[in-house]
Amino acid sequence: MEVNSWVLWQFDVLILLMVLVCAVVALQLRDLVASAISFGAYSFFMCLLWTLMLAVDVAFTEAAVGAGVSTVLFLGTALHIRRRAKD
Amino acid sequence: MADFIQALxxxxxxxxxxxxLMIGFYAMIAKNNLIKKVIGMSIFQTAIILFYVSMAVKKNSTIPILDHGHGAVEHAIDVAAYxxxxxxxxxxxxxxxxxxxxGVALAIIQKIHRTYDTIEEDEIMEIIAQ
Known part of the structure; x- marks a missing residue:
């Protein structure tokens, strides 16, 4: 049962690149709701990365807490206040 | 040289x-919007978690769950396999x-918004300075 074989390093690099892209996009968007959604995508890619790195318990906690609860918290705050950010 | 590139x-x-880590740190320092600062803090945290989980990975190992639980394992466990x-x-x-x-940070941001009617750092500073 070789889960972590050499075949998977391309997936690893691809997901790391997607994580970096989502982080930069979440910080650069002016619309706070779009920023919150992009941060949810970032958390989901982090969850995929941790599944690849054999940390399944961290992965499902991140999927529930990171991609789920914190996206809802960000969306709630962003919809409650002024949506546009200056930077 | 090839070894060096391989190591990099x-x-x-x-x-x-x-x-x-640097993206999150930059956002915490340089961003003007308070929610962007909080997103930067979350990115900083997940970067550190990424570092710690990276340390746990072994080559040719599987997820750390035993095949036979609850006393069924009578021999020593091969640690290198997990x-x-x-x-x-x-x-x-x-x-x-x-x-x-x-959650606490976002609650404080909502309180700031209720008091100052903005979450941009420079505008809050102007209101405080008046």
């Missing part, structure tokens, strides 16, 4: 960790603490 490219997880679970449980705590921090 082989640890791509650590490069991603450094980049994410990824190290200790950084995983430490980072599990860090994720939960992180979302608690996030």
């Amino acid at each position: 490219l082989g640890h791509y997880n650590n490069w991603a960790f450094i980049l994410l 990824a190290s679970p200790l950084p995983h449980v430490l980072m599990l705590t860090a994720i939960v603490v992180g979302v608690a921090t996030l």
